[in-house]
Amino acid sequence: MFIFLHLLGMLYQRMVISEQSLKSDPYPYQEKIFIFADPELLSEAICNALVTDTKAAQVSQSPRACMCYVIIHAMQAALGEGCDVSGLKASLQDMPMSDVEHWFRQVVVAVECAGNEASADRSQHAARLEKIYCAVLSNAPLGGLQGTPLPNPNISFHLWTEDDQLWKELVLFIRPLSQSCEPDCLSQDLDNFGIQDIISDCECCKQTRFSVLSTDSGIERDLPTAAEEPFTPCSAETEQSRLHRKGGIKKKPSPLENVAFLQAGCNGPGAKPPVKLQKRPGIPPVPAAPLQRLHTARIVLLGDDRILGRLAQAYHSLRKRETRRVFLTPRLNLQFYYIPVDHTATGQEDLCEVAGYLGRADPWYESNINTLCHMIPKLAAMPSSPSKHLVTDLFITDVIAYYVRMGIQPVCFQVYAVKIFFNDPAQEPAEDVFLTELRTQVQESISHRGVSGALEPFLQVVVSNRAKELAMSLRATGLVMKAIPADESEASSSCCSLPLSPYLVCLNVNITEIVRINNLSGRSFSAVANRLKTRNIKIRSTEQRPFMVCLDKDSRRAYRNVISVEVSPCPEPSYCLQKTRTMKFNLHKTEDVGLVKYMPRSLLLPINTFAGVIQ
Known part of the structure; x- marks a missing residue:
């Protein structure tokens, strides 16, 4: 019984840590939900309702509040009725943020250690947490047991206005902008950040390359004269050379093109260390640690078949970019979800064929998600209440949170x-x-x-x-x-x-x-x-x-x-590239050989449901 209860407590802790992107060395995983809606396919009222709902869900989701949830939930699960929830809450509220972070780390380590120890028992685990509990608790009056809520995941709402907006958001999720970068420059920096500027992690690109812009022709007579340029001493070898090239001028990189910035979000456990430009002779290179997928992006599409067609375009473009230079694939776990929204009144054309198909394949999807198809437009059309700022019924956000947490079985569609x-x-x-x-x-x-x-x-x-x-x-x-x-x-x-x-x-x-x-x-x-x-x-x-x-x-x-x-x-881009490389060395073989045999040939778009499809 203890093992089962502890497992539930550890799952709660891990879910909050990953969904809220809390810093934790024992469990360094991060998740985020991206809601994408096409403003040309949905009404303004629906978009405004979704923005209001997602913003209201973030009110009680500060890092401090979520850390307190983890601490209180772990103490209550381990100590039972002996846990003074009210006093614990009061003590945590009066603490500075640094102390809350300290006790949060202590609780996470204690729970994770108990889960990793095969011989762990309830008394030993309870003793660890009781020691932390006594250090945290102040002289507050004893209160009754109270439920600790599970906060909604970190959700961001995006109006899909650019073709490559999905890829840009995923890059920023893995590698967030530094604090020194001005928010106003974000859009311009993203526009200038092409896939060719991403540092490759593939075997054929071992060294980091910089883009260099040279403004001279490389010929001595085109160089500035002594009057134009300050004199600098030269070596004997340089003086003997009549023709020499002046050092090129580097373009000032944007924050998204900087090498250190590229690796900023990837220096956690399992990330590759930065690659040095020069290697010392005679010293063997240190093998890089394998990358881990520490980030999970859950993409929720709201709309009809037209936004899914746009998703297929974006997914195909992303796969092509990843084939050329790998960046997202080894670091990111990508999940797709679909909530149909149909606000058209004509009814002449079925714009939600995919939703109907998923409903036939998964009755749970039919009863929980397909019912939102006409419900969301009705909710958006309802007049706003005077106490709109006191939103408590976050119906849409709650359904999305339930869907992404429980819908883990994909149905794959051919592109x-x-x-x-x-x-x-x-x-x-x-x-x-x-x-x-x-x-x-x-x-x-x-x-x-x-x-x-x-x-x-x-x-x-x-x-x-x-x-x-x-x-x-x-x-x-x-x-x-x-x-x-x-x-x-x-x-x-x-x-x-x-x-x-x-x-x-x-x-x-x-x-x-x-x-x-x-x-x-x-x-x-x-x-x-x-x-x-x-x-x-x-x-x-x-x-x-x-x-x-x-x-x-x-x-x-x-x-x-x-x-x-x-x-x-549509062929899978990675399959095409690998087969092309293989054919260079096997000119007379038409069948798939080597690694190509185990790679998917066609591009499939997976959309998560509750039951998926049983083959």
Whole structure:
């Protein structure tokens, strides 16, 4: 019984430490919840309600209050009725912050030691904490037992206004800005901080490199004269050289480009020590300690399928950046969560197909999370109470905290790559990704004369990844590709009912074909629905008639004057890079060899639920 109770107490302690990013050597893990909402997809009232709710949740979450929660909870769990909770609270409130931090560290060490000792018993653990308890407690009146609350996690709310905003926030979470950096410069510094400036941790980049801007041509006659530059003594070797290069001028790095700043958030246990620029000859290099993922970022998306499509874009971009130069991957545990919010009144288009799919896969998600789809807009539309500053019912924040704490089982969705060719040969092809849907539509309407004439095929569809490649020509005004099964019957009959792995992937392609019918009254035309299931598909206009392509139901991601489209499962960037490197040494082998065999081939986007999907 003691082991079970102690385990619960240790879990409480670790949860508060990690969620509030409290400094603790025995448990140095940190977590943070990032809520992302697209202001163009949600109403202003919903965004304001979310901002108000998250701010109100932070009122009782100061580091001092959270440290006191940990101390009181540990004492009450170990001492039981012998713990004077009221007196302990009063003593902690009167203490300076430095003393609270001291006793917090003592309690954390005591609880962690008891958890690591196999022979630990209740009396020994209670004696340790009672000693700390007596040192902390003042002469306060004895009070009854009281419950110690579990504070809400550290939550930040973000309006998603920039394409690379997700990556920027993750970088700042791992490596926060120094106190000397002005907050006003943050946005500009982030804009100037490209992935090429990140210090690489991969094996091919052992030394830190600095960007150097040289302003001279390197030729002696272009250098300043003695009158222009103060004289400095030179060595004999320098004097013998007629042509020499003046030292380059370094650009003043922004706080985010500084090497020390890059490693600022990564010097805890398990982090790599800074790499020295020069190595002394004859001294073997000290092997760096392996990195640990001490940070967990829980990304909560609020909105409909359109924001998930934007997440797929950002996730693909992040994976490509990490493939080029690793920084986040070895340090960060990344978790995705999705709360559907639909405030549209038309109801003509289902904008929450992913939420419906997750609800069918996980009944707990259906009853706890999908109910928020229309509840959040209703709560945002309610008039604010006069005592708005005394918010006690933090419903949205409480649900989010429950979801991220208990929803730890992912459902993986395949991300699809799209290559788009335009009518203008001079225009470069565009490459993009989508998660839920790709829709094409003819830009010009087909006239009656055009339809009743020669009936040349408009679309040519080539379906590959089968035993035999299938090509067909159809007259159609457009088509819709669905990556999410619409219902259970479609999911069970689909070749990839659940996109759990890159080998179980299926697109449901719906094409409405215009068919000519000859009868006694003359010619007529009717629409015939064609349905295809495939992994790879190519579509092109045989009449050079341009069409429009819209990704993930988002009008902002629409391409016009398109003449051809190629769709296939999006490859995992790290797999592509590793395979390319492997093929350099195995020119005649086409199959995967070495490390490539164990790497995921396709890019999967995991969204956490309570039950996940059982394979």
